Amino acid sequence: MVKRFFERFYIGLILVFLYAPIIILIVLSFNSSKSRSKWGGFTLHWYKELFKNQSIMNALYTTLIIAFLSALIATIIGTAAAIAINSMKKTPRTIMIAITNIPMLNADIVTGISLMLLFVALRYTLGFTSVLISHITFNIPYVILSVMPKLKQLNPHTYEAALDLGASPVYAFFRVILPDIFPGVFTGFFLAFTMSLDDFVITHFTKGPSINTLSTKIYTEVRKGIKPEIYALSTLMFITVLLLLIIINRRSADKKEPVRRL
């Protein structure tokens, strides 16, 4: 019993640790004072202001579009690469995996700086495209590493059977392979999207003045004080994802249960 209690208590402590700042931010979104260090009373004002604030809305839009495009392109390139890597011999495969690991293990600051130096050396104007390219670059590995395990579980014979039955390779791919690896592809896309959304350091170094993502916008505001609208926006985003995940979780829990018992 005592042990049980301690375990519960421990989990509780960690959760408090993880969620305390989140609660602070949600509270701040209702603070009528513009300064983060003063409580000026409860208000919903910032939630209304938020939708009128063009620059925040622009940053949100840029963030989402970059997250979506980079995740999509990374998913396409990454899935194709995973299939190829999976059929490679040991040595080339090891090399490919090693390269894939570089952006994951490398420090963000080094990745960001090296990309910026490349763009500047090529005299490529820093802006939307440079950020997008950088995001695709650090997203591809997440896709590959999500798809690979699913490929390993595949039964190669089904694909061969499809070919033997006269299906074209493309048709066989979409009909036989893709459905089986789809959960991995989806996970990869989802992870890539999240990573892109949360990135600050790499965007910071590869962006030009013409664009701001939410992260870089927040960074410029850190010094003079974050605009309360940002807290409101983050609260909304957090709640949305929370609800979404709860729904998805419920569903997949229902679905997965029988499979687990096998």
Next chain:
Amino acid sequence: MKIINVLNTKAPKSNLQKNGTHNLGIRNSKWLSFPYILWMAGFIIIPLIVIVYYGMTTNDKRITIDNIASILNPINLRALRLALELSLISTIICLVLAYPLAIILRKSKMKNNSFIVMIIILPMWMNFLLRTIAWQNILERTGVINVFLKLLNLPSLNIINTPGAIVLGMVYNFLPFMVLPIYNVLIKIDKDVINAARDLGANGMQTFMKIILPLSLPGVISGITMVFVPSLTTFVISNILGGSKIVLIGNVIEQQFRVGNWHTGSGLSLVLMIFILISMAILSKYDKEGEGSGLW
């Protein structure tokens, strides 16, 4: 920010791959990797070459090692030492916090383990800069903790703008990267193995030392790298929670780039990369399958 794929870890291995060939049977599928190879060459390999070039040359294109040697400048050396210290401490704290948590989570009969994963990564959906700023509100002299202490008539704590605050920020931001890999390897351990050990007379401690700990080692190792590298190289956490009084190597590099000393900044980045390479080497030693599976 890095994350760990948590959803694929339970994948049971099929018998097919044990035969040694992973070949899917997609004939001539090699060309599918061309876009990827091109992309990685263009945006991973070449940029690294560019950074090496900048790090080893001066403004007027002469080759030099001064940029790299500038790490020996007492101020930079101090920043590197401090960064190493703080990131080591954070990594150890993360490990100490995460291991028991992962064990408890493994034991808990949660119906759906992705729920556990969810509650651990969910905070990441609030921007990490904002989460770090929120710690200011908690740690400040007039912050949440001190207000509570005051209510209880306890002396106030001075945490903000100290190395302790930075360590706390690191532990907070990177703890999930320690919990998840460990949890992932733990849930993969076959229950029967543990039961067998018990049946053969091993007590709890022995089971842990001889079975659980060795089997969880890959997760621990990848957790350590996933926490150590970002802690070592951060400049944001030290900026926000250290009040610019405490300068880490990440801050030095960022500052060099901010004031336009690209060559020095690149040189110092190369020094950082040595540490990253060491971590990668350690990781790959434990990653026997060569599949990056240690990470996943």
Next chain:
Amino acid sequence: MKKLLAISALLIVMVLLAGCSDNGGEKVYVYNWGEYLDYETLELFKERTGITVVYEEFVQNEDMYPKVESEAVIYDVVCPSDYMIQKMIENDLLYAPNFDNIPNIKYIDETYLKSSEEFDPGNKYSVPYCWGTLGILYNKTMVDEPIDSWGVLFDEKYSGEILMIDSVRDAFAIALKYLGYDLNSTNEAELEEAKALLKKQYPLVQAYVVDEVRDKMIGGEAAIGVIYSGEAIYTSRENPDLEYVVPKEGSNVWIDGWVIPKNSKNKENAEAFINFMCDPEIALMNFNYITYSTPNSGAWNLIEDEAVKNSPVAFPPQDILDRCTAYRYLGEEVEANYIQKWYEAKGE
């Protein structure tokens, strides 16, 4: 498979095009200090002229200069301080605007144009935007003596209660002035002495800050902070216990001005932007928002609140200005020396 490849290729091309088509429409790239104008004015500018403002912010002059110089990004309008304008003129980075396109310069008070000549002879390159002094902001409830000297920043009594400014020239100006020297000193012995003083200050400092000082002082995090006069009106509005003072040893008076970099690609838009910023109503909007002193007499006349209009903080009386000096650009070598010494002072 080919389809997949084609789709991905198509997507990449589309995205690249989208990135390029970004250039459509008239634009002006503005590089300004953090929160240094009312963002609504940018919308108004677009309404009136059809020109979109691409807006970016910097923290200190020393961060801005390399970006403009490196040409990694090309800006059309920048807002450096006096000594930095002088440096940019000397290094031939600035374009002399056509003042026929900036008729609103007539609203800028003579006094400020005259002081601008110190760093921009003939007012050829810059148009004054804001000005102010450097001083101490203190919390009346946390100190028990009148604050009128830089000395409090070096007083052990206030250990942990000091927010020092993280800007090389300002930090040295404080130390030099406290020691009784010129804040444009190039004398090595004086600079060494100032560095030693700043080094001694390090353990007393709670944090090195620039813009962050605002929130921290409002929240009562520290008793004393170094701040630009423009912030003082805002901070005392948010927290009435805060008081601003220009120390008796003397301080820095500065002017920030709009300039156009030589490599600007939209020079006419840049001139239109500067002209717009000099419009009294716009200048008033900006003043009300950022509360930094405006050199725009047209805007000053429009200020309704008499207390603000005659505020000794925003518009200090002559005797205070008499003990203030402007920074001069001291040349590449001395500047590097300052920066090196500042690193060393903070490095311990």
